[in-house]
Amino acid sequence: MTSPTSANATLSVALPHARTASEVEEALDVSAGGLSSEDAADRLSSAGPNRLPEPRRTHPVLRFLSHFNDTLIYILLGSAVIKAVMGDWLEFWVIAAVALVNAVIGFIQEGRAEKALAGIRGMLSAEASARRDGAWATVPAEELVPGDVVRLAPGDKVPADMRLVQADRLRVDESALTGESVPASKSVDPVPADAGVGDRSSMAFSGTIVSGGQGRGIVTGTGAATEIGRIQALVGDAEALDTPLTKQLDGFAKVLTLVILGMAAVMLAIGRYLHGMPFGELVSAAIGFAVAAVPEGLPALVTITLAIGVQQMARRQAITRKLTAVETLGSVTTVCSDKTGTLTKNEMTVRRIVTPAAEYDVTGLGYDPAGDIVPVGGAVAGPDLAAILSVGDLCNDAHIVQDGERWSLVGEPTEGALKVVASKGGSDGSRSTRVGVLPFDSEHKLMATVHRAPDGSRALLVKGAPDRLLDRSTSQRSDQGRAPLDRARWDAAIDELSGQGLRVLAAARREAGDGDGVDLDDLVDLEFLGVWGIVDPPRPEAIEAIADCHTAGVRVKMITGDHAGTAFAIAREMGIVDDSRTRVLTGAELEALSQEQLKDVVRDVDVYARTSPEHKIRIVRALQAHDEVVAMTGDGVNDAPALTRADVGIAMGVKGTEATKEAAEIVLADDNFATIRGAIREGRRIYDNLRKSVVFLLPTNGAQSLVILFAVVFGFSLPLTPVQVLWVNMVTAVTLSLALAYEPAERGIMQRPPRAPGGSIISGRELGFVLMVSLLIGGATLAAFFIALGASTGMDQARTIAVTTLALGQLAFLFNCRLLSRSSLTLDALRGNRAVWWAAAALIVLQLIYTYVPAFNGLFGSTPISFAWWLVPVALALVVFIVVEGLKALRGRLPF
CATH class of the missing domain: 1.20.1110.10 (Calcium-transporting ATPase, transmembrane domain)
Known part of the structure; x- marks a missing residue:
């Protein structure tokens, strides 16, 4: 095990996401057995506790007195002095009371950046399962140090930034950090050095939540050195502007x-x-x-x-949350909006189904099962549709629950979309019994189940990434039975759906043997059933609101963590852009621009994809350099710095984090862009x-x-x-x-x-x-x-x-x-x-x-x-x- 001296020299590793696990172990001088208690204590004394630093606070008395430092208040106080000189004490006390009330209101409502930092600190985990002295132990998260080996299980809050060394179907909800609506699949493979936070699949970040699978990782960053720590520093540096x-x-x-x-x-x-x-x-x-x-x-x-x-x-x-924000909204010239849940419903919905025999459009939005599946071009729905809907219904762990008139999802959003479309098509798998399952694996990107019908027959149903299922399929369903697989046709169909901004999933099946279990080796010689095109649909009222904003001379810009193709397709559907030649600026492209270069192009770009917290602040500053009055929406902790810097910060009240709400001047109770228009x-x-x-x-x-x-x-x-x-x-x-x-x-x-x-x-x-x-x-x-x-x-x-x-x-x-x-x-x-x-x-x-x-x-x-x-x-x-x-x-x- 390392000595105290060497431990002090190995407390960080550059670009851990781009290095192999063994390279990170070597750089941090740690093995799979973890650290000793003595070594951990030495590293803790050097690195400091794994908590975000407390911000420097202004004394409350000085903060209160600062609210009298205003020319209008000077006039008010001057008037009070004049009235005191005249002996009109009643008027003196009335005016003095007005000045005092103004100061009290300002004192109560200020400090939103400090509160935002407190909200961020509240996201950190309280404890962690770490490998110490060759055995697993539960340790306070504050005592984690770079080099600690930590294991993750479903429901865990990731206690520090870590490089993954094991990932068994590991998925992590990073929405608060990246804005992604779907949990990120993790693996141990290194990613390019310039990958954005949302693309660093080899990392797990402090404050995010494990939604599925198991994993282990080596701590590479604690406290202020984590991604959340960097965001905290950005919030502290992003001074709010006068309205x-x-x-x-x-x-x-x-x-x-x-x-x-x-x-x-x-x-x-x-x-x-x-x-x-x-x-x-x-x-x-x-x-x-x-x-x-x-x-x-x-x-x-x-x-x-x-x-x-x-x-x-x-x-x-x-x-x-701040009086002057009411008026500032009226002078806004640009609204920078997040996509998921604000412009869209944050409810994944199947828009299109393509089978070997036909194509189908799907009506209805969100998790409400009301809607129809309509054949395209005069086709007639047949067994091809029933087969793919059956896979979506049965090879699925999600449930749709009705609460009054509202339908909600229990499970993964994508699986929820498949469950709903199966219901729209009348699929009923209640008579079928699941006897085996191969859970979704981020490495193989598929899930499989075995079902036994009432007549005793067994079927192996598979859903997953289209390329993975096509590689394992040798045939496709047709009106006459099984036909040879037309790979070129499916590749073209997948490209077309992806170009429309749809997320594409595929379905396949084959007859199963007598055994109840299923493993990866069983997924061969599959019959390809077709693909679903899935989207997080735009809010209809948001489309109208964007048109009204344009009429009012207010530009709307989408800033999202989604991929460029998806972002552009949604932006075009919502009316943010109307020209296929419109430029989409990605986070990597933005990173390559200087602030002056960004200033030159920022007014011409309306869609920003794969962005980070620093990118959002840079966009806001570039717009403000043109004397634009900028409103910024957000829901994740990654949005807090930009909300603080914007002229008006607008947080989502339903799905927004506490850190975001504290950083914002206005909170939307319904998370709806149409409310911003109002x-x-x-x-x-x-x-x-x-x-x-x-x-x-x-x-x-x-x-x-x-x-x-x-x-x-x-x-x-x-x-x-x-x-x-x-x-x-x-x-x-x-x-x-x-x-x-x-x-x-x-x-x-x-x-x-x-x-x-x-x-x-x-x-x-x-x-x-x-x-x-x-x-x-x-x-x-x-x-x-x-x-x-x-x-x-x-x-x-x-x-x-x-x-x-x-x-x-x-x-x-x-x-x-x-x-x-x-x-x-x-x-x-x-x-x-x-x-x-x-x-x-x-x-x-x-x-x-x-x-x-x-x-x-x-x-x-x-x-x-x-x-x-x-x-x-x-x-x-x-x-x-x-x-x-x-x-x-x-x-x-x-x-x-």
Whole structure:
């Protein structure tokens, strides 16, 4: 056995999948007898325990405080300070509470990469059966070291990466690692050095599950040196990006802050040096201006609008883990989707049957036995069909179970497909008794069973890889009995089915002897019965959803672990590609490209096959280099790094691993691509409503600040006091602003292209529109104030009328904003959103309270007004509505 010194030098082996088992044994200085306890302990001290390293964590207090590092929050906190200076403690605590709630929500929802790493660590096995001191022993998986000999049995979770030295019909479910829907067959033969993870049949990887057979292997990688360890490192390195909305709001808030500060400074200078206003009065006016100009309700409005969107999306089977992801989906330009279970049903289905006498199409999808077998070209179903269906029914270990209206599979997906098609054809093997079986062997790629009929006759039934069964067949079934095998015809038929992306299995049979057993030597002189063409069928609703995405200007790219031919056939059937000349980029080809070269071709390639986790991240980064907003779907742990890096990570809720769900912003409750289409539509609706809300909210602040600015610049009494400004801000924020969050989607929302990345949340044209509306509402407010003063009503009554005009002007503008892109002079502006009417009613009730309740009169400086004076605000509000409609009609011709 090796010495401690030599053990320290033999803890790794390069490319173990490409080396023979004996070469790996020699490189790791180990024999079939395994390690001694002393040698294992020495190696453990050098290699470290077989567990994934804990990530470096930020202190929770620092993580919490980081959520206040945002320009919008600065505005919010600045507003709170101003209100504290003014002594408005109630408003101070309200605004402080909003900032605190934002921070708490962010704190709870962050850390998804750390949680993803925890999910990955949870995939590791707890213990293993290892050869120590010449005997098998159960050891903690954390104590495994390179060179340990480990044995595997069905149901075991592979405890470390290992080079297989024995594989007896060994199959391993690697779906969480590679995305493959079918368990991988393993062998001891080396594979090419450049083989991808999914093609390394000589390896078993940590965290995968043994689904059948037996095996032994030599541990070649533990802890961070395993494939799962590499994925963990990728998750940690794949920093999440700021969302488009976050960037837009941050830029908007910075510009708005500079504008407010600049205008306040100008106002102070004019009031002090032009009009000689007393310093105390000037400071009070400046504070009133700041309170009026700062849209302190904007962060809360954004949060509430997104929260409403989260609820709406949850009803559409899309569970959102991060608020801003709701809006980001609406700006997506490219969706990179996994194939199995997302675009397809993840239920293998026989599509075509070819027998020596005829060809048959099979209808129906998945494991539901409803469907028909239809002869092609006018042929008539005969004994040829019954013979191949009998093999699919009897030489089979799968079972189809009905649970209510849902059919599910117990067993292998491929065998499930054969069981279902046999049921569609009426095959009934219940009277036949199985008396012998040769289980599926990955080396020979076939399975055989012996069955005894009620009359005592025995039949040997075989299914497996077509080439293996053709090699063992000497004849084929025909209408006249057995006929010579037409190998050329079958090779052509197999190539045709494979070119359609179908997985091909073959069936054969012969009469069996009296013995009950069966071995490989018995599988000679077989009668070839035909082949099945099997596919994981596309979801019909996903095909329609992809077409809708293309109409909406959203590209869909398939990234799968499947082979190129299968991937392309499914992509063509789903409408992702429509040209036979379309390029499919494989993982090996992608590996040969530099990142710059990949950037040059990434937008032109829509199908990627045999990909690895690193490939997915490279694809996402290459697309993002073109300013694409990328959504990435995934279900396996191999998808977690790419989901973290993408602008929107979308995990599968049904078959997705916990690591994937924790890395994603959105989890699909139904694993359906059509839900992504609905979520994109919902994201666009939410963004439209958010933009409408911002366009609606800003003129409130703009009109108020302009009224105060005009008063200071021209030296007349303030039409609005700071506390009255707070009142208008409060009643519009709690009533009118939120109503637009419930607006239905605009017409043609999925017929327009995604919005361009970058820029502000409202365009320069819309900002000009906001300024014009601010001048209009502010002018109406000043007009009402001076009309009232001219009638000698007194200052308090004039201000009450001015406040009422400002509130009703905003209500009129709300109906303008419901249809920003078209005229509101239509019944559509009055229906479709009951929240608008509830908000309008609430505003009027609050304004009546403000005007007529004595306590509010004393608090806000208001006073009751006669019914006749209500006509002035109402008339001016109607003027605002009509003039704004005129501005909307002229927007295409004016420079704003």
